Amino acid sequence: MSPMNPPDLAAALADCLARIEAGASPATVLADYPSLAADLAPMIAAATAVTQLQPALPRPAYRARLAGELAELEARLAAERVAAPAGSRFGSAALIVAALVLLGGVVVVGTRSQGAGRPTAGTTNDAAPASAVEVRADRPTAPSPIARQRPPTTGAHRSGLALAAGRDHGGAAARPTAAALRPRAKPLTGAGRAALALPALPSPTPTLTPSAEPTLPGEPTESPSAAPRHTSTPPPVSPSPTAESTATVTAMADGQLGGRVLLGNSPLASVTVGIFLIPYGADCVPAAGAEPLLATQTDASGAFQLTVPSGEARYQLAAWGGDGRHCFPRRWHTGPSNLALANPCDVAVGRFSVPPGFDVRSMDIRFADSDTTPCGG
């Protein structure tokens, strides 16, 4: 063993590792420590071996599920931030009243304190106490698109076809099974799925009421004085004639999303239609491992219908499969020309909004002859 001063060796090792991390070669840095090189070299090799370990990566299903939970939490925190100033004011008022009572000064302030930040219904203050802004308990949570029990697949379109097999064409029947959707670990509860990386949609301004009914951003209140539905909806225009579209769907309750799948103007039967949840913070559905949140098959008239879960989310709608004579892969398109690209984020996007409270919305999916692929091959 060569004589050494451990602190010096520690400093030399730290310097060598830092320089290697910055891009220097081990030989270069060792050359600067000729007397310690014999000691440093094997240690540098050991450290390098750790950095070169094959990284463990999270499962795509886990990635998507956690993204959804983060979205829910962020929506809840945003709602709490909106309500916090009002809550603070009420809290301060309650403290002042309590202090006055303790001092024996009977002062009539005309406001009854019912606990911190909980004003009497009908108060003229139109701000909500913080306690009123909570997640609606009876609001169903949008199911996680992928569950731990369901192993990720690489042939997403094939698994989508399998998912749709044997189902009728009703939207409710297209729901994945509960077991397949059950989150594995510590799911957040209560809030419907809410996407935060949403495009700028004309959603209603959050309205806070002093009632016990909580609200979420973007949700219309259920106050009798609430504005009529759809007032913020832009005028309708023609649907995008692409096979896949990204939809930003807002639904108070589960709603129906339906349409027809066409080849030119001819209906396509037995084609699978799926809706995919775009992962939180992502621009698109990843090409590999993506599984549809919901899927169904078109009927003889080419019609499909899916039940979209309540809440806000960014979805991508796709059709694939075939009717025995015409078959289509699930491909990602990059524009009106329907060019198929391998890049998973080359998504054909025609954003559309389904306003709160919708019953049925339609969207036709139109394939071109150039989209067809040999069947059974």
Place this chain on the structure above:
Amino acid sequence: MTGHVHILDSTWAQPVTGDPAASAQAVEAGLAARAVRGEAGAFGQLYQQHLDGVYRFVHFRVRDEALAEDLTQDVFLSALRHVGELKAPERFRSWLLTIAHNRVANHWRDAALRPLPANRLPDNAAEAAGPTLATDEGGYEAVALRLDAATVLSATERLTELQQQVVALRFVAGLSLAETAQAMGRSVNAVKNLQHHAVASLRRNLDPPAGAP
């Protein structure tokens, strides 16, 4: 009732190019600053950029997929709750990994679940013994050539808890010495020495036993 689809934006999404991990620090700092301000979507992008790194770090520390998923989830949920308190957005990554480091440490401490491997030394044992570095002629290249992943993982498992912490933060998470010191709540010099002992122990653990072929 059948309605119409309302096309709000007919622009097409741009392909995502480049490796998110290669994003400039300035871009990340900007994203983190937006997240600190509570801007919608910013934290989501940070999540996409850092999930792999955090998961990798946690997985290396716990060596269990399910537990790594649980702890990683806790890390991001906690980070989202507290991102508004982040004072230096440009240090978002080290801040996030500090949360991960603490979460793993708390897991073992609070649950008292961590079994001490039979061949695992308690903290300070290796330091007390002092490094016994090989001085054979192998050198850097020779050592590097004979390592495989299982051997390396096994060697790290035989480190002390503190040594594992520093190895994970420095060489798995990729934090600098200063960032590692901050995450561990120790001085840079202390971590520098700890790193030395950890790597020296790792080096010894990677050596085949005497007499082995």
